[in-house]
Amino acid sequence: MGRAIPTDMSNLPNVTVIFVGEETSAFLPLWLMTHPNCCSVLHFSPSNNKSVFSSSSAAKSLKKRFYLVEKLKDADKVGLVVGSLGVHGYREGIDRIRRLCKQAGKRVYVFSVGKVNVPKLSNFASDIDVFILLSCPYGVLLNSKEYYRPVLSMFEAEVALNPAHPWHANQPWTSQFCDFLNAPIGERTGDEVDVSLITGRIRALKSADDLDEVGEKAVYFDQRSWTGVGRHSPKDDTLLRSDIIQGRGGTASAYTTELAMEKDP
Known part of the structure; x- marks a missing residue:
């Protein structure tokens, strides 16, 4: 992970790590899991000049x-x-x-x-x-x-x-x-x-x-209940533009048609 460590690091028992960085750093948990023999951590935060000693949760x-x-x-x-x-x-x-x-x-x-x-x-x-x-x-x-x-x-x-x-x-x-x-x-x-x-x-x-493997992906997606926009049967080829109507608009909690009905006396 871009760090230099001793060659015998894995053979050292009960290692204490001194980590300089922020608590939100993604590096520290990855390091502790990569080196499970690091049992404790002395964490120093440069932003607030505070240090905390804790045990590792890598196990x-x-x-x-x-x-x-x-x-x-x-x-x-x-x-x-x-x-x-x-x-x-x-x-x-x-x-x-x-x-x-x-x-x-x-x-x-x-x-x-x-x-x-x-x-x-x-x-x-x-x-x-x-x-x-x-x-x-x-x-x-x-x-x-x-x-x-x-x-x-x-x-x-x-x-x-x-x-x-x-x-x-x-x-x-x-x-x-x-x-x-x-x-x-x-x-x-x-x-x-x-x-x-x-x-x-x-x-x-x-x-x-x-x-x-023959047609594996085709069979898999064909068995799905919904395969995406554009799927249609042969009988749908006769669909005319005049048959297309405008759907409801708005959100599920308040469609525009429902709001109009509420305003009508």
Whole structure:
């Protein structure tokens, strides 16, 4: 994350971090999760010249990330959200997630939505089980409880989908997907047995052969109850311009026609 650290940093126990910056800084929580052996923080704020000593909450945060890993393992339909096309290596990141999802027997759909927020992802919440956010290190959502579906980072996706990348909640975490972009991808064997830590049920291990790629996206969107503006049946081709009438105007709480009726005696 653009910082120089000692090579033996991960071997040092009970490290205390002296952080100079504002309380709203996005860097500190990412640093503490990347280095879980940093157990306490001395925080100095230059704006008010005050210092606060506190314990790190990284252990609790990492447990939440591990929960997201399990949610992805249970999912069938995955949405890969590209937060920015300016992120270095985003094309390679998309290709890697597609390979991992195909190997795991999961369907993946790619969305480019710009800045991520709750309303944008809510449009796809009924069709997607979990979202994977491809973003810069500071774009990772550390708290996605407001979203209708879990939002994972690229690291959690790598852990959930790549058998060659085991991880536990007490191990280092990273928000930089370029760190493992070229890492080897393990092969899944048919005799593997996996139990969901959320539901307690045995997961059915799917393979790429279980996915029908012929017209997959066309079938998926055809099954939706509403597929967007412009969809019509052949009989609608005879619709004349004279048949089009003006709809109601205003807001749902007060249409213009309703206001006019209230004014009439």
